[in-house]
Amino acid sequence: MASSQSFSKSTALAYTGLVLTPLFWAGNAVVARGTVQDIPPLSMSFWRWIIALAILLPFGLPGILRHRQVIRQHLGSMVALATFSVAAFNSLLYYAAITTTATNIALINATIPIFVALLAWLMLGDRTRPIQALGIGLAVLGILVVIARGQLSVLTGLQAQPGDLIMVAAVFSWGLFSVLLRRQAVPLPALTFLTTQILLGTLIIFPFYLMDLFFFAGGFELSRDTALPLLYFAIFPGILAYGFWNHGVHTIGPGGAAIFMYLTPVYASVLAGLFLGESLGLFHIVGGGLILVGLLLATRVKRPAFRKADD
Template sequence: MKNRALLLLLLPPLFWAGNALLARATAGDLPPVALAFWRWILALVLILPFTGRDLWAHRRVLWAHWRAVLGLALTSVAAYNTLLYLAVQTTTAINATLVGTSLPIMVLLLARLWLGDPIRPRQAMGMVVSIIGLLAVVTRGEPARLATLTLTPGDGLMLLASASWAAYSVMLRRFPIPVKGFTLLTALIIVGWVMIVPFYLFELSLGYTVQVRPMTLGVIAYTAVCASLLAYYFWNVGVAALGAPTAGLFANLIPLFTAVLGVALLGETFAWFHSVGGLLIFAGIGLATLPRR
């Protein structure tokens, strides 16, 4: 079960790397809130025929846990991706990735405060090794690049996005809801989408509209299927099996996968620092997930 969960946790960072890459690539054609709005509508249309009956059958269970449902929907569906899309409008990939390194630390601390999970030495060491690998990737093997970074409003939004996802990851364990994974996801999509609606209407009032093109439609489809339904389900399975602190370390794979996708899709060069950084990230995850004697 643990090995299966570890393998499944490799997929969300891969899907979210593509999510961030495509959001940056279509920033002028897909307004940030509109992308969040339409991706969740499409995700709901795709999943509801398979989960609608079970969702109705468990309506009383979900209502009994309405506070948890609201919190989970707010921090995941409504806040995280919307803040991410807003962040990449005004910040660079390097800045966003560096700010994202706070996610595993936030998860570890929240799990300690809310769940009483101990911070094991190997867990802390694994986090440090993983972050060093992450820095090797985003600085392209040149630590001096860190001194030239400038903060933007997008960096603050990315920090809020990381805090939101950390809270969601810990709440999954803190407030378990006894329904199937995809059924819970359907409920979160419905509630979270309703939360997004006012912000989407406000964005429309400012004159921002979606440019309907094959590229934008493809991005919405990708974010709905891969970055929404599949990624969320696999992440939830991983958190349930391994705990939020361990799952949080896998977020450090996002910049590595972004670099790999850049090589595959944009023709960028795969350099030595990608290999070194990737090895360190995986080594840190392996150290943190090593079974205790």
Template sequence: MAVMDRVRTVPQEALPGKAKKAAAGLGILLALLATVVWSGSFVATRGMADSIPPVQAVFWRWVIATVAVAPFAARQAWQQRALIRRHFGYIALATLFGVTLYNTLVHQAGLTTSASNMGMIMAASPVIMALYARLGGERLGARRTFGLALAALGVLLLVGKGSIRFDFAAGDLWMFGAALSFATYSALLKRKSAELGGLAFLLTTFVLGALMLAPAYAVSVGVQGGFRVTPSTAGMLLYVGVFSSAVAFFAWNKAVAMIGAARAGVVYYLQPVCVAGLGLLLLGETTGPTQLLCMALILGGVGLGARR
């Protein structure tokens, strides 16, 4: 990660042709890495739902992520401590949406909905990213607007079990909140100062995220009690802490910096397919005709919505 962090992020328009293609290719590969790893995270989250209370799982996720990334990021974070203090308000806001809220909502959703549903609802988050772009003055056009509407229809059919009705499972509603939170985080990444190193930013958000969750963690332990550490729970926590947090967030942040949230979001659309496959293999979750139709609508809609 340290080697990758030394790659300068410059506007692609300022790069020569070959360098521009290489930067775009690397950005797409990083977005794909994050997407595949996060797909496994939904399966792990669903798998630990019955054994670890959500807030406790998320708290330990960020403690583990902090330990994992600190050897690579501590030096840069110390060198940039003045920059971190200067941009602390922005970093805290990004932490709130991308670290604290997003992951807590995902773990809460895992209690009452399937990993496949979680992945498909999250696939609609690029729709929200596009809406943020529109609020920022970007024109969507008829094709992109139609794509957004198509993806929204797919999500409504999915949570309505084949019909458009507002009879959502609690987990589906939690996932809508998670999708909104992740889209907000991705939009905020566009405002990150180019001076602030990616590893320093990552470590700071992980530490802040754990601190923000500490009071809720204490309440959860007091009310619900702790959880039993087994090889299974430890393995899942290590996966979401090291890979889904340290590795995937670094890759996603770098991808958004290199190719933008909209283009990174196109790769993110592959997530429902990855989650459905992993859910079938690891959890025995089946994907029926209705879910396949909804997946096609969501993927087709967001694909159109991302095109310029």
């Protein structure tokens, strides 16, 4: 009976966490869009990870020391993984927030499984069934509708918002991370892996942050209006979303967990409407519908789980 109750609590926690995780990811886009004029993107990315590292290090450092030989043996792989996930993904997402909406960021971000499937086919030779290929095609078409804002002339005239294209690059970067994670799996416990990735990713961002600080965007004024967003980035879409996501995948499987990713643009559109005054256009509905159908088709076959370490 105790075992059954424990299982029920674990399952309830998994579903609760999977409902909250896309809410935290959506909040990442909305808060970034709302504060990117006050905090430069690279500052946003760097200090987010500094705060997350300060929180995690007391718990993760013993594992790093215990598994330092494994880390040393796989250092090249871990640097590559940290570059595409911790360093590149969120830095690009925050740059995208300068010139595109939180709703667009969330819609494009929701296509991560599509990019993972596409890159796994190209780089790992994963077999793609016709129904999955159709799903990938529909999702890509949905992305183009969102980027073009429903106007073909935007694409033909190369007038797309830079932020939309930067967000595509961010999702592509996360896809590379996910595929490399499968090809170059590192045998580390989850907390040790996450702490090491954040440590390496922060070190990779650091020189770019310094260049941006001294020669380009400059710094920002530390206040309640800038400190709270940074704390949110570090705790909610960073640490908590990662823990909830991995528990959900472990408990109900990657296929079941992936369904909850579809909530991200829904949450984002509501939050962006409430806090940023963004409104949904017809192109959001058409593009979002194509992306949703594409995701449902492309993820019908279960795939190996991939870590969501830094959104």
